[in-house]
Amino acid sequence: MTPRELLIQAAYIAASVLFILGLRSLTKAETARRGMQQAALGMVIAVAGTLLHHEILTYSWILAGLVIGSIIGYPLGVYVPMTAMPQRIAISHVFGALAATLVGIAEYYTHLHGGEPVSTPLMAALGFEVVFGALTVSGSFMAFSKLQELIPGRPLTYRGQNVANIALFAVTIGSFGYLLLHPGAEQVFYLMVGLALLSGILLVLPIGGADMPVVISLMNSYAGLASAATGFAIGNNVLIIAGALDGASGFILSIVMSKAMNRSFGNVLFGAFGSVVAGGSGKTAEGLTVREISVEDAAMQLAYARSVIVVPGYGLAVAQAQHTVRELADLIEKRGGEVKYAIHPVAGRMPGHMNVLLAEANVPYDRLVEMDEINPQFPAGGRGAGDRRQRRGEPGGPERPVEPDLRHADPERGPGPEGDRDEAKHEPGLRGHRERAVLQRKDVDALRGRQAVADAPRERGEDAVGQAPQGRTSRTSDVRAIRSWASR
Amino acid sequence: MTYLGFIEIYVFILAGFVGFMVITRVPPLLHTPLMSATNAISAISLVGSLVAAGSERNQVSTILGFVAVISATINAVGGFIITDRMLKMFRRQPEQVPGEKKP
Numbered sequence: 245m246t247p248r249e250l251l252i253q254a255a256y257i258a259a260s261v262l263f264i265l266g267l268r269s270l271t272k273a274e275t276a277r278r279g280m281q282q283a284a285l286g287m288v289i290a291v292a293g294t295l296l297h298h299e300i301l302t303y304s305w306i307l308a309g310l311v312i313g314s315i316i317g318y319p320l321g322v323y324v325p326m327t328a329m330p331q332r333i334a335i336s337h338v339f340g341a342l343a344a345t346l347v348g349i350a351e352y353y354t355h356l357h358g359g360e361p362v363s364t365p366l367m368a369a370l371g372f373e374v375v376f377g378a379l380t381v382s383g384s385f386m387a388f389s390k391l392q393e394l395i396p397g398r399p400l401t402y403r404g405q406n407v408a409n410i411a412l413f414a415v416t417i418g419s420f421g422y423l424l425l426h427p428g429a430e431q432v433f434y435l436m437v438g439l440a441l442l443s444g445i446l447l448v449l450p451i452g453g454a455d456m457p458v459v460i461s462l463m464n465s466y467a468g469l470a471s472a473a474t475g476f477a478i479g480n481n482v483l484i485i486a487g488a489l490d491g492a493s494g495f496i497l498s499i500v501m502s503k504a505m506n507r508s509f510g511n512v513l514f515g516a517f518g519s520v521v522a523g524g525s526g527k528t529a530e531g532l533t534v535r536e537i538s539v540e541d542a543a544m545q546l547a548y549a550r551s552v553i554v555v556p557g558y559g560l561a562v563a564q565a566q567h568t569v570r571e572l573a574d575l576i577e578k579r580g581g582e583v584k585y586a587i588h589p590v591a592g593r594m595p596g597h598m599n600v601l602l603a604e605a606n607v608p609y610d611r612l613v614e615m616d617e618i619n620p621q622f623p624a625g626g627r628g629a630g631d632r633r634q635r636r637g638e639p640g641g642p643e644r645p646v647e648p649d650l651r652h653a654d655p656e657r658g659p660g661p662e663g664d665r666d667e668a669k670h671e672p673g674l675r676g677h678r679e680r681a682v683l684q685r686k687d688v689d690a691l692r693g694r695q696a697v698a699d700a701p702r703e704r705g706e707d708a709v710g711q712a713p714q715g716r717t718s719r720t721s722d723v724r725a726i727r728s729w730a731s732r
Numbered sequence: 733m734t735y736l737g738f739i740e741i742y743v744f745i746l747a748g749f750v751g752f753m754v755i756t757r758v759p760p761l762l763h764t765p766l767m768s769a770t771n772a773i774s775a776i777s778l779v780g781s782l783v784a785a786g787s788e789r790n791q792v793s794t795i796l797g798f799v800a801v802i803s804a805t806i807n808a809v810g811g812f813i814i815t816d817r818m819l820k821m822f823r824r825q826p827e828q829v830p831g832e833k834k835p
Contacts, residue, residue, distance in 0.1 A: 256779075263773050264750060270766050271757040277819040280769055284812040287776065291808075294779045300786035305798045309785055313805020320806065321813025329764060329818075336771050336811060339803035346803075347780040350796040354789045464767055471774045476740050478780050484740055485747040490774040492751030493766060500760070589760055596763025600818055608825035614760045 248296055255293025256482040262286030263486055267493075273609050290482055326604045327561055330456060330593035331391040337384035337463045344470035345377030345437070351477055352433060362427035369476035371420045374433075375440045376470035382444030384463045387456060390448070391593060399452040412443050457590045457597075458501045465494025497595050504589035504615070552576055553618065555586045556598055566605040573607070584611055586618040765818045772811025778804035 245253075262282045269279020300306070324332045348370050355362045362370070389395045419436040423429060451459055468490025475483030502508065537545075546552060554569060573583040585607065591598040599612050613621075758766050781804050784797030 259776070260747075263776075264754065266773070267751070267754050267758075267766075267769065270762050270769060271754070271759070273759075273762060273819075273822045274824075276762060276765065276822070277816060280765075280812065280815050280819060283769065283773060284816075287773070287778075287808055287812070290776055290779055291782070294782045297783055297786075299783055301788045302786055305785045305794055306782055306801060309781075309798050309801030310805050313802040314809045316802070317806035317809030317811075318813065320810035321817065324814065326818070329768075329814075332814065333764075333767055333771060336768075336807050339807045340771060340774050340777065343775075343777045343781050343800040343804040343807075346796040346800040347777065347784050350784045350793040350800075353792045353796075354784075357790060357792075460767070464770065468770065468774050471777045472744055474777050474780050476744070478783070479737075479740070480779060481740070481743050483776055483779060484744050486773050486776040488744050488747035489751040489755075490770040492748050493755045493770040496752065496755050497763060497767065500763075587760065589763075594764060595767060596760055596765070599761045600764045600821070603818075603821040603823075606823075609761055609822045610825050612761055 252293045255289050259286040259290035260482050260485045326600050331388050334384045334388035337467045338381055341377045341380035341467045341470050344474045345374050348373035367427040369473050373470055373473035374437050376466045378437050378440035379444040380463050380466040382441040383448045386448035387459050399450045401450045409446050457594050460594050461494050461497035461501050465491050549581050551582045553584050553586050558592050561601045566601050570605045570607050584613050587612050765815050768815045775804045775807035
């Protein structure tokens with residue numbers, strides 16, 4: 245090993261360690277920022293090391309590419325608003341996977357036309373690389389287009405869709421298999437790339453906007469696997485490590501997301517989610533009444549509440565109400581109340597999106613409580629819903645918390661079906677200061693002088709992605725009304 | 733250049749385990765930064781793109797490599813910046829002075 249190679253390998257090892265430490269730092273919000281800066285340093289070291297690579301002869305293309313990439317990348321990092329994070333991530337999956345795919349194709353082409361035969365193991369690595377890569381490129385681009393509303397966000401379905409998708413998938417796998425036996429079949433290779441691209445499009449086509457968190461996580465995982473496969477193909481360990489980390493992360497997030505949406509992971513993995521969505525429509529909270537409350541009412545209840553749990557949904561973010569909610573929270577806190585935020589895992593359009601949006605509105609992160617932690621704190625165990633349940637002969641007494649509300653939440657409408665918590669909230673006896681009030685998105689809407697969306701069955705599929713509700717203008721007079729209440 | 737060695741498979745599997753263990757501990761609070769972080773990290777495929785773009789093996793490789801360098805750089809630069817931007821926003825509750833609270 246020449247000193248130069250030694251240096252390159254040392255750079256890669258340093259980069260790998262820094263990446264792992266960087267991800268580790270994300271387990272705590274205090275350490276996260278610093279850790280990610282270390283990871284960025286790792287990236288710089290790895291790139292600097294690679295530039296010493298003996299195979300690199302000209303630097304003009306490299307330099308041009310680095311400069312152009314930085315010029316495009318910088319605004320994508322600095323100016324994209326936080327509400328657009330899902331699109332932003334989706335498009336970056338496109339770029340990441342595109343890089344992997346192109347390297348794979350270049351590698352294949354070079355081997356084939358450079359007189360070096362493509363061995364079967366190399367073919368396997370390249371195959372995984374381009375299939376995962378191409379699938380992610382087109383799939384993520386579809387996700388991006390849906391989120392950006394370039395195409396309709398609702399699921400696009402047609403008869404025999406699943407059969408067509410499975411057939412396409414089978415042909416892709418078949419051509420991969422053929423290539424393993426005959427790595428020299430160039431046409432089949434490009435056919436496979438094309439089929440993988442097509443699969444990505446058709447895979448995401450039937451998926452509605454609300455399911456995008458799962459798709460984005462899955463694409464994250466695929467992009468990682470494509471990177472890892474690149475590492476196998478060119479024999480580079482840092483690529484394998486980074487790809488494996490990325491793949492694991494996407495995989496875990498998709499599991500978390502699908503659990504939160506009450507789907508099996510198999511359902512998610514094979515992309516059959518479209519069919520499930522199509523079936524689950526028009527489900528109004530059966531037999532449960534939703535009581536609308538006026539702004540005055542809400543203001544009064546909130547003004548006397550000791551403990552308020554805000555359950556934000558995506559609509560809140562679209563309406564840019566998070567800042568108003570924070571203002572409201574400040575008022576309640578000034579009066580001695582305590583405000584917490586219950587965050588459903590898929591509130592928003594991607595994993596953890598709502599946390600970021602609220603953090604942007606200056607909500608301290610220790611007020612953001614995750615689903616499993618906050619569920620026992622809902623007022624169901626008090627005098628409200630628990631009593632009623634018992635009266636109805638249902639399980640769940642006054643002493644123990646009823647089944648966690650947030651778990652069956654619909655990310656579109658925010659948590660629901662509007663059941664026990666609403667009953668609890670509007671129970672006449674709730675005025676007592678020991679009770680807790682729960683603020684839901686529609687309450688926030690009401691507070692902002694909008695007609696509460698009561699319980700219009702907004703199906704998750706049909707709701708266009710990122711669709712801003714029409715006619716929602718904030719009325720400062722309502723905020724003022726609340727403010728005047730709060731200051732009494 | 734390479735023959736798929738078992739070393740690589742070891743590396744992949746072990747890194748996968750490390751990733752799994754580290755990432756399961758990341759709280760949902762930071763899932764969005766996590767995703768953008770892993771995305772930025774996987775821009776390490778830049779390393780492969782650089783070799784493809786600069787090795788003058790053939791024109792196809794150079795051009796594809798060039799495009800790959802651009803897209804990987806976009807992710808590396810933009811990804812780390814936006815992750816940092818997000819993490820900057822997460823802050824703790826400021827310590828409250830007890831006397832300040834209204835009854």
